[in-house]
Amino acid sequence: MEIKTLPDIGKNILLLRKNKNLSLNELAKISSVSKAMINQIEKGTTNPTVSILWKIAKALDVPFQKVIEPESNELFEILKSNEIPIIYSKDHSCKIKVLNPIHFIDKIELYLLTFDPKGKLESDGHFDGTEEILSILSGNFKIKVPDKSAEISKGDSIRYKADTSHNIINMDNKQGECILMVKYI
Numbered sequence: 001m002e003i004k005t006l007p008d009i010g011k012n013i014l015l016l017r018k019n020k021n022l023s024l025n026e027l028a029k030i031s032s033v034s035k036a037m038i039n040q041i042e043k044g045t046t047n048p049t050v051s052i053l054w055k056i057a058k059a060l061d062v063p064f065q066k067v068i069e070p071e072s073n074e075l076f077e078i079l080k081s082n083e084i085p086i087i088y089s090k091d092h093s094c095k096i097k098v099l100n101p102i103h104f105i106d107k108i109e110l111y112l113l114t115f116d117p118k119g120k121l122e123s124d125g126h127f128d129g130t131e132e133i134l135s136i137l138s139g140n141f142k143i144k145v146p147d148k149s150a151e152i153s154k155g156d157s158i159r160y161k162a163d164t165s166h167n168i169i170n171m172d173n174k175q176g177e178c179i180l181m182v183k184y185i
Contacts, residue, residue: 009053009068009085010044016060016067017042031059049090054124063127063184065109068098093119094168099179109182115139115170125164129185132162139176142169 017027017038028035033055040046041056048056057067068085085098093116100110113121134143135157142151144167145160151171152158160166162182170176 009048010042012067012069013038013056013060014042016062020060022060027056027059031055033059050087050096050121051090051124053087058124063109064182065098065100069101089119089121091120093170094121096121107184111180111182113168113178113180115141115168115176115178117173117175118170119176120167120169122167123162123165125166126162126182127184128163130162131159131183131185132166133157133159133181133183134168135179135181137177137179139174139178140171141176141178142171143167144169 017024022030024035024038027033028038031038033052037046037048037052038056041048041052053067054064057064060067068087079099079101087096087098088094089096095114097112097114098109099112100108115121134141134152136152136154138154140151140153142149143158143160146164148160150158168178168180
């Protein structure tokens, strides 16, 4: 089975950039992502990290989901397993499957996170008021926000503010999985 990885991401970024009337230089400056990297992403010649996509989304002032999926007005949509976008954490120790349709873009994002042994997902803060709810399917995880941390296990869930930096860390020497919901207020 062939897994597609973000087939229209370059096109999405190009359209978003043009809708904001930004040049490559301007987007590079406000996102802190090089002009060459943005150009490669728009042409589809590179597979960007979550961190780079997040910087671009923040610079474009759009939710992360809008960068990775084209907009659709469809009211009934099926996401086939071989068409679900897959992205990776910066160090590739966490695979992130995008589970929700684009229609929820400004409200909710839903992800299946699969962590390598001792893998981690480090995130910058999202938009003001953003919350995350993490439910553990398998394994033991540590969640860190600037002034708090907690360890949770299979069957547990945690809710936390995600508008500041936060980390999810697999504490086990085996693969672990979680469902992550990002809620915008």
